[in-house]
Amino acid sequence: MLHEKIAEYTQEINQFVAQSHEDVEAFRLKYLVTKGAVRNLFEAFKSVSPDQKRVLGKSLNDLKQTAEQKYKILQAQFSSGMEARKRDEDDLTLPGEGFVVGSRHPLSLVRKEIVEIFKKLGFSVAEGPEIEDDWHNFTALNFPPEHPARDMQDTFFIKKQDGNDIALRTHTSSVQVRMMENGQPPFRAIMPGRVYRNEAISARAHCFFHQVEGLYVDEDVSFADLKQTLYYFVQELFGEDTKVRFRPSYFPFTEPSAEMDISCTICKGKGCALCKGTGWVEILGCGMVDPNVLENCGIDASKYSGFAFGMGIERITNLKYEIKDLRLFSENDVRFLSQFETELI
Structure with a gap:
């Protein structure tokens, strides 16, 4: 055995x-x-x-x-x-490991698209500092001393320098002032950038956001030129079927002034929470540049006229991608950002 x-x-x-x-x-x-x-x-x-x-x-x-x-x-x-x-x-000649391709932030995508649309109309891109003095942020733009935008409740003031208030800019209109001070008409440019307002953070508002403002100054510029420019912009961005309306408004640096609404892209004008049941959503403010602003910048208002407009990129992005909470743009949530991985432009 x-x-x-x-x-x-x-x-x-x-x-x-x-x-x-x-x-x-x-x-x-x-x-x-x-x-x-x-x-x-x-x-x-x-x-x-x-x-x-x-x-x-x-x-x-x-x-x-x-x-x-x-x-x-x-x-x-x-x-x-x-x-x-x-x-x-350890062989460094071997092929590398694959990696996940990232994507652009939705705000960057929309900003790029806005810039490309206005470039077709001959607008150049101008930029300026995010920390501004009182002259460029308020006074040159015809804001009176008692205007509520100058209050601590609305603006992030930093310090005083040579008797001037220094603050985080509340709009990119300050870039328009610098452009007009340092050159001669004609001007045709847009000013994209980050701006700051002392506001409570919520689904509809934030203490910092992004704007694109535009300026066109030349001889014989009219409100009709402004309207046709913005009509073209809306049709290129949202489609030819998008409806547009202008409502009278007030801004210290334009006269006459208007706000422009478009038919709600989410409910198609039927009424929803975003448009508050009206079927319309306001996307920008605009108007003819006030003669006082031109004169403040050393431009002869009797010879030149112009129009200006400004919009929040977050609002445009909300409408384009049907995003309902502004806070998502700054939280860096990968689950949210990965939804735009196919939008590599």
């Missing part, structure tokens, strides 16, 4: 083929550990008759040596394979 087991294990060991490091470990556990098959045969060898021990002892020692030699061969085989894989891992 013991002789048959020795022959059986010898055949198994010689025919054993490992496919992985785990197979090599399984071989060791079956044949070579303290309670393995070979050691169990040695325990059984103690009870055989003395006349059989000489023959069976040699066969049993041969089995043990065969198992140990087989285990060493298997170890060498798979340790060399692991070293080869390690060398492959």
Whole structure:
């Protein structure tokens, strides 16, 4: 019986083929550990008759040596394979690992689209500082000293410098002032950028947001030019079926002034929470540049006229992508941002 087991294990060991490091470990556990098959045969060898021990002892020692030699061969085989894989891992010539492609922020997408539309009409892009003095942010734009926009409740004032209030700009109209001060008409430019207002953060308002303002100053510029420019802009951005209406309004730096509404893109004019049931959504303010503003900037108001407009990029983005909460734009939630991964322009 013991002789048959020795022959059986010898055949198994010689025919054993490992496919992985785990197979090599399984071989060791079956044949070579303290309670393995070979050691169990040695325990059984103690009870055989003395006349059989000489023959069976040699066969049993041969089995043990065969198992140990087989285990060493298997170890060498798979340790060399692991070293080869390690060398492959360190091979800098191998192709790199793939990575997830990101996307542009929805505000960046809409800003780019707005800029491209106005570029078709000959508008250039102008930028200016986000920290402004009182002259460029208020006085040159015809804001009277008692205007509520100058209050601490509406503006982030930083300090006084040479008797001037220094504040975070509340609109990009200050860029218009700098452009008119440092050049001569004609001017045709848009001013995109971040602005700051001291407002409570909610789904509909934030203490910082993004604007695009526009300015066109030349001889014989009329309100009709303003309307046609904005009609074109709306049709390019929202589609030709979008309805537009102008309502009289007031801004210190334009006269006459108006607010422009478009038919709600979410309910298609039927009435919803975004448009408060009216079917209309206000998207921008506009008007003819007040002559006082032109004169403040050293431009002859008797010769030149112009129009200006300004819109919040967040409001436009709300309508374009049907986003109802402004706070999503600044929370960096990957679940929200990943929805725009196909919008790589």
